Amino acid sequence: MEQVSRDPDLFYVAPREAPPARRPPALSVGVLGWLRENLFSSRTNSILTIITTVFIVWAGGSFLTWALRDAEWSVITTNLRLMMVGQYDPPQIWRVSLVALVTLFLCGMSVALAVGVSRSVLITLAVVVIAMLIVPVGAAQLPPPPLRYLVTLGLENGPMLFTGEAGQKITVAIEPLDDNTAASAEHTGYIENTAGLQNSRNAWNDIRAQVDAGTLDLSQYDLAFTIALVDAQGDVLAQANSTPEARADSLEATLPANGWYAVLTTLPEGSTAAGAAFVRMDGIYTFTTDLEAVATRTDRYGPIPASLCPARADCRQVAERDLRFEGARSLATYLGTQVGPFLEAIVLPVIIGIVTALAGAGLGVFARRSPDLRKRLLRWLLIAWVVTLIGSWFILRGFEGSSLLPVVPTSVWGGLLLTMVLTIVSIILSFPLGVLLALGRTSNLPILSAVCTIFIEVIRGVPFITILFFAKLIVPFFISATADIDQAIRMMVGMTIFTGAYLAEVVRGGLQIVPKGQIEASKALGLNPIQQTNLIVLPQALRAVIPAIMNQFVALFKDTSLVAIVGLFELLGIIDFIVNGQQQFRGLTREAYLFVGIIYFIISYAMSLASQWVERTGAGTANRL
Amino acid sequence: MAAEKDTNARLGDVIIECDQVNKWFGDFHVLKDISVKVREREVVVVIGPSGSGKSTLIRCINRLEEHQEGKIAVDGVELTNDTKNINAIRREVGMVFQSFNLFPHLTVMDNITLAQRHVRRRPRREAEEVAMQLLERVGIPEQARKYPGQLSGGQQQRVAIARALAMNPKIMLFDEPTSALDPEMIKEVLDVMRELAYSGMTMMVVTHEMGFAREVADRVIFMDSGRIVEIGTPEHFFSNPNHERTKLFLSQILKH
Ligand SMILES: Nc1ncnc2c1ncn2[C@@H]1O[C@H](COP(=O)(O)OP(=O)(O)OP(=O)(O)O)[C@@H](O)[C@H]1O
Ligand SMILES: [Mg+2]
Numbered sequence: 048m049e050q051v052s053r054d055p056d057l058f059y060v061a062p063r064e065a066p067p068a069r070r071p072p073a074l075s076v077g078v079l080g081w082l083r084e085n086l087f088s089s090r091t092n093s094i095l096t097i098i099t100t101v102f103i104v105w106a107g108g109s110f111l112t113w114a115l116r117d118a119e120w121s122v123i124t125t126n127l128r129l130m131m132v133g134q135y136d137p138p139q140i141w142r143v144s145l146v147a148l149v150t151l152f153l154c155g156m157s158v159a160l161a162v163g164v165s166r167s168v169l170i171t172l173a174v175v176v177i178a179m180l181i182v183p184v185g186a187a188q189l190p191p192p193p194l195r196y197l198v199t200l201g202l203e204n205g206p207m208l209f210t211g212e213a214g215q216k217i218t219v220a221i222e223p224l225d226d227n228t229a230a231s232a233e234h235t236g237y238i239e240n241t242a243g244l245q246n247s248r249n250a251w252n253d254i255r256a257q258v259d260a261g262t263l264d265l266s267q268y269d270l271a272f273t274i275a276l277v278d279a280q281g282d283v284l285a286q287a288n289s290t291p292e293a294r295a296d297s298l299e300a301t302l303p304a305n306g307w308y309a310v311l312t313t314l315p316e317g318s319t320a321a322g323a324a325f326v327r328m329d330g331i332y333t334f335t336t337d338l339e340a341v342a343t344r345t346d347r348y349g350p351i352p353a354s355l356c357p358a359r360a361d362c363r364q365v366a367e368r369d370l371r372f373e374g375a376r377s378l379a380t381y382l383g384t385q386v387g388p389f390l391e392a393i394v395l396p397v398i399i400g401i402v403t404a405l406a407g408a409g410l411g412v413f414a415r416r417s418p419d420l421r422k423r424l425l426r427w428l429l430i431a432w433v434v435t436l437i438g439s440w441f442i443l444r445g446f447e448g449s450s451l452l453p454v455v456p457t458s459v460w461g462g463l464l465l466t467m468v469l470t471i472v473s474i475i476l477s478f479p480l481g482v483l484l485a486l487g488r489t490s491n492l493p494i495l496s497a498v499c500t501i502f503i504e505v506i507r508g509v510p511f512i513t514i515l516f517f518a519k520l521i522v523p524f525f526i527s528a529t530a531d532i533d534q535a536i537r538m539m540v541g542m543t544i545f546t547g548a549y550l551a552e553v554v555r556g557g558l559q560i561v562p563k564g565q566i567e568a569s570k571a572l573g574l575n576p577i578q579q580t581n582l583i584v585l586p587q588a589l590r591a592v593i594p595a596i597m598n599q600f601v602a603l604f605k606d607t608s609l610v611a612i613v614g615l616f617e618l619l620g621i622i623d624f625i626v627n628g629q630q631q632f633r634g635l636t637r638e639a640y641l642f643v644g645i646i647y648f649i650i651s652y653a654m655s656l657a658s659q660w661v662e663r664t665g666a667g668t669a670n671r672l
Numbered sequence: 673m674a675a676e677k678d679t680n681a682r683l684g685d686v687i688i689e690c691d692q693v694n695k696w697f698g699d700f701h702v703l704k705d706i707s708v709k710v711r712e713r714e715v716v717v718v719i720g721p722s723g724s725g726k727s728t729l730i731r732c733i734n735r736l737e738e739h740q741e742g743k744i745a746v747d748g749v750e751l752t753n754d755t756k757n758i759n760a761i762r763r764e765v766g767m768v769f770q771s772f773n774l775f776p777h778l779t780v781m782d783n784i785t786l787a788q789r790h791v792r793r794r795p796r797r798e799a800e801e802v803a804m805q806l807l808e809r810v811g812i813p814e815q816a817r818k819y820p821g822q823l824s825g826g827q828q829q830r831v832a833i834a835r836a837l838a839m840n841p842k843i844m845l846f847d848e849p850t851s852a853l854d855p856e857m858i859k860e861v862l863d864v865m866r867e868l869a870y871s872g873m874t875m876m877v878v879t880h881e882m883g884f885a886r887e888v889a890d891r892v893i894f895m896d897s898g899r900i901v902e903i904g905t906p907e908h909f910f911s912n913p914n915h916e917r918t919k920l921f922l923s924q925i926l927k928h
Binding site: 562564565567568569570571572573574575578582583586587590 | 734736759762763765766767769771773774775776777786787790791832835836839
């Protein structure tokens, strides 16, 4: 062959062998490189980075300071039952637990069958469980913070009841407020805050205000009183006095047995002496007053002794409900007084829940090993879900005249239970309604299409709250046989038609994006119109609008709070009821709303994860073509 | 080659009969007095300029479009508004589209078994066996578990052919099956179609692949502006067309 010398810039022939594939060049150049590239790549970027960081540190810092030091989470611990199930008959709560456990079991199995259970999930759960077990135990080792009540004229001076263990050392000291500077001193620890007009905290605030205003002079201390530590029989174990001369006496005692004790304060009869003093108790553990805690307390220490507390309502106790923490607290105190009791209150149900879900997941993981078993379990699971969803309603609601499952009317359901029931029922009903409305609106039959269009537009044109009012007033007319239908059912009807109308539009959008060719292909294969819709059009249309559908469901979940208009107290309503209706929780709005906010977030986020999963599954690749 | 094709004995009875078919889209007269008969095992290629009504004609044969005048009978059943007739005919007639129209939410396997199970009422196992045989026939058995979006265009079109064949149709309609494909893929689809033709399937093919028409077709139909201009054997049609319009058309496309 003749060799022509060609200009190499114009002509090229590749060598016979293709070069081997190489790995891409390494991109990351360490932490600093990453920082420079991503956070400080330009002057604007650097400024934005600094401003954002400052803001995050500032906002996060003040939030954490509040949450870990100042916040009073006892409002949550004390009201946990109300928040979870509302006024559901306490002896019947096992029904709610049963439903919740079965649901968790099925959830665990579904997740395991669908996506499997990764090791990191198991580790996370294990860490959560261990932390929940350790923190309360550790917190119990910490010395409890001091606890004070005020002695002054005009203040209720009943006994202060508490429980103690054999061998427990306690100290009760008198802290006279005999100096105007003492009024502004910070007292770190609990202060008695029993519901009622006058309590130590209010009285102390009054004193401080008067001192500040100059109308009270604390150095005029004339108070003389006795404090005595007594046991359940009223026998005095130790005693201390305060007189204008020797003011700061204290007593120490080692408790002889498990049981109830009290500190009695006695002012001389007819005393008109002025002054104020704190009685400070150290080494005493506070308790919560929810039903279960009271039951275990009674088991251990016996009932509240009648001799100490003739009229039960008068008794002041070291119950968290009746105390308020004042002053700055350390993280240890915070863990001991706030996190510990909360975890103690939830640890058992949470662990049972996790174990149940894991049991379901275990079955699912096991079944994944064989495709045949998996298929069989899937079919079983589907049936189990249907049975559970329908059965739960009857288990929760009960039957007329049944002794095992007496009726618990929905009017007393509340809290998270009601929120979930309303949401789930409305989701289950509104989804098919929405699909049918969408199909109806797009159908060729003019009357059907017109009816659906009018329905959708009317419902969408009216505020949600109006629909709920409408449902409340109108539903009984349609079902005349039983004129008093549950308010909850009426609300579900309202929520279902409202969400259904919105879903219909979402689904219609989905129907429009299915190409005509899909219907032509299914026609050409001989599928009838119903099969075309069910097998070809709907699966594609619905998958395309999963995010929008889920959006609607999350909105529905959060909008359940509007059922307050018929006097139902779901999660948000019950918080309102607690922080505004119960005097001793006044002012704890932030804590309560933050807590429900977290619950709402967890559930909404779980819904969003579920929808992302459906989108990601193999079959969810509808938009690939 | 001629001997192989032009044996009257190879062809059976008339299976598609169009008689004076007319169709309008609104005021637009898209099919004008179309009369044509197709016999069993015959391969008819329809060619013509864009907009001449080729797609409309073959879409009338399985009633994806409705004709307004005239008569179309397939396998002795006349196409009317009677849904029973339409369903009966659609079961006998498979169709392959230019844009494949596979069901993107179903795997290749499910694409092919869906109609078998819901229309032919075959049990799943049997349907899957049929599907696997067909996938082997079109040369992509290893793609059964994939989704259409994961396949190349040529592979998708072959799945579409397998999907249509799974219903055991007596007639296959092809509407420009290779027009959306790259040259390398055109060949793999045409190979499948050629094999199908030689196996004795009755086929009506709209295509611009003149090589395919020349080699495989028993007859070629040339359409223009909604009417049939000329029908003939490929030899006659390509080497010695009668009508001026045909000559013009051929001279234009053969220039390339
Ligand atoms: N649904 C419809 N409504 C109105 N006009 C239509 C419709 N479908 C096709 N047409 C018109 O009918 C004529 C014939 O269309 P057809 O698709 O049958 O042509 P074709 O021969 O297949 O062309 P091509 O080679 O471009 O596919 C065209 O002018 C087209 O614009
Ligand atoms: Mg066409």
